[in-house]
Amino acid sequence: MFLLSSRDTRARAILLMIGAIFFFSAMDSTAKALAQEIGVLPTLWARYAGQTLFVLALVARRFPGVLKTRHPRLQLARSLFLLLATASYFVGISNIGLAEAAAIMNINPVLITLGAAVFLGEGLGIRRILGIAAAMTGALIVIRPGGEVFTIYAVFPLAAACCYSAYALTTRFVGRDEDIWTSLVYTGLIGAGILTLMVIPVWVMPSTKELALMALIALFGTIGQLCLIRALSQGEAGMLAPFAYTGLIFATFWGLVLFDEWPDGYSLLGAAIIACAGTYVWYRETFGARRP
Template sequence: MSADAENTSIYRLAPPAVVLMLAAVFGFALIEAMAKGLSGAFPPGEITFFRMAFGALPPLVFLIIKARGLPDLRTSKPLGHAARALSFVFSFFLFVAALPFIDLAQAATLSYTEVLMIGPLSRLLLKERITRPYLLAAPLGFIGTVLVLDPTSSAMPLGAGALVLLSALFGALGVVQVRRLGATEEPAVIAFYLSVIASGIALLSLPFGWKVPAAGDLALLFLIGLIGGTAQLVMTAAFKRTAAAALHPFVYTGLIWAAFFGWLFFGESLSGMTVMGAVIIIAAAAIMSRSK
């Protein structure tokens, strides 16, 4: 096979993989909407705990079914799992902390800057080379971020936007850590340890304003974890069927769902600045994903 043919083949899409990716993105958007609905009544640490504690169930069930019994959960990289979990806890905690003060679509858009942060972090921590497409995409991403934050408007507190950007930074750190773990660890094992360790870390926030949830709220907290853990497994299955570069553009359908859920549940609407910023950030992130 020629080099050109090889380069083209990595972007071929397997229909089942597309369906799986779309389902996973829908799941992530749904739990973000549920988290926003609960964010005014429960502290971020409590929501993060339930997301992680119940999120351990899907990968555990998957591993039990695969092993037809008790799965082998031994790992050679406990510190790597701990670092990954710590990054995820901070990422999700900061995202939820921002939700009472920011529209869902704005939060989703700013979270896409995670892709732009992976480049310099990979260079710093993994000694990977920064590509020319990144040098083009980074300024575009910065411009898009400024448009979404819209410093001339008082509609969104800049502090809330800063929380989401910090969330994206910790999310990028987590992605870099997964690259280290992925060489030797099974994805479901990574997801399981992430949920278990991260729930333990989030539990440390118990003294800081946790509330006893009513039955309806407890059901939503359970669903946040269950759907989040399932979506993670479904996305992993999608990436096993088709190259990541081919599937990455479908991640941005999450913005459509965020805008829809924001309108449906919270009466939110998209501003022109948010739309322009979203288009630029998505374009920059797409350049990055295609350059890998």
């Protein structure tokens, strides 16, 4: 009975993780379309301001008790990590293809696996080192520094991957004994507060279409964030990490359907190397370590 319950919990965590990645990819594609109309900063503000309004409406009856936290510094840190990750990624997708940006961003599962090992006191084995090296090689193939197709904007998804990995690890730690709504409120309030101060000087009243896109960004981002926190609260970060690679599929789909973006052979090769490296590290550390 215990084993069945444990398996059900893992399966639920995996489905929540895939759901989170789907909604985040939908948010990214909407943000790419909106950023082309009004710029990155207002788009980023819409993502956070909208999520904050949704969350505050849902927790209105529990306010201000929902603000009580055992980890105020970690809540601030994880919120800043996510803000930096989202800002970097939005800059990236506004200037390069969704599939290419997603491929670079998807080195984060390897970084999460590495971080979970380091911060949980596990040893840094040769497999993890090789996995990190392979994933970075794949990212370099996609970015292709020095090549004719290279653009500095390809570096932004790489920065986003590092920040997101730090966010995921702190979320996993905080989620062990923190209310999910507390985490959502802090993520929204901190991000929205900082971005509101930044967007005021450049604000221009958006059109009806742009307001609709803003609402979609907020909705997709909120649902994705909720699914992610739930997933990381119910499953181990290392176990869930490989399922983030579904984002490659979702990003390629949205890029083809909405923006007519066709990833080239190098991008596909780099994405495959990144996915294989992450899956290998996850498999060896999750299943190989259990073998006597």
